[in-house]
């Protein structure tokens with residue numbers, strides 16, 4: 001195999017010194033070490049027959065590969081018939097293309113990993129940031145940095161005659177990045193753990209209204225836990241939530257299950273419960289958290305709004 005045939009990275013197009021190393025492997029192909037995409041393997045056949053496809057999805061494969069490299073040095077093995085399977089297998093890593101925030105989370109996570117102290121400045125080539133954010137090109141990357149700046153998450157600017165980006169995390173960005181690092185993401189989703197039946201519709205609607213008013217997206221999965229599918233969906237949503245609102249009224253098992261799961265992930269929680277008549281009074285156990293008591297729907301809206309304002313540092 002003539003190694004010098006490969007003059008640019010098949011994923012990102014990097015050439016020259018950015019294409020660090022190409023070695024032929026025992027399987028019919030190469031191991032490529034690219035400054036932007038990390039180390040991956042690709043068959044000769046894939047390079048020849050998938051050019052168009054790689055043009056289209058190269059930035060996604062590059063992002064996946066970088067993440068794999070950072071987890072126990074795993075890497076992608078690209079063959080023409082494995083590309084679709086790779087996209088499917090690693091779908092959970094790839095930010096939704098219409099969700100800016102998921103891409104920003106990837107950048108924040110990277111910036112936090114690469115810095116050891118708050119305000120530390122990091123400079124790197126633009127092309128190196130692109131796959132980290134799963135950005136399609138430098139324009140999208142600029143947009144993501146502008147957005148983070150607008151939200152007071154980072155400062156940034158071009159350096160080295162516009163070839164590099166210099167950036168540092170600001171206070172809100174540092175805090176958020178620490179939370180993302182701990183395995184919980186989510187900028188704006190708020191999971192509502194509450195008992196549902198006809199009598200609680202108004203309560204749920206009121207919680208949703210407050211959450212929405214404060215710029216968050218309310219996630220509410222109706223029904224008790226009847227199926228594994230619902231459990232999985234709920235836990236998945238909690239994992240991605242900025243915080244969880246737990247209405248303990250009714251002392252339902254599923255509500256405590258969700259609360260315990262969120263607690264284990266170190267997700268902020270706001271506990272509320274409806275004031276009970278004396279004969280139904282019971283103790284609410286929330287550890288060191290306060291459970292906010294509400295009398296009716298209107299009262300709930302007021303106390304919930306103030307509790308979120310106090311407890312959740314970064315709102316939109």
Ligand SMILES: [Zn+2]
Nearest residue numbers: 009012034037
């Ligand atoms: Zn590359």
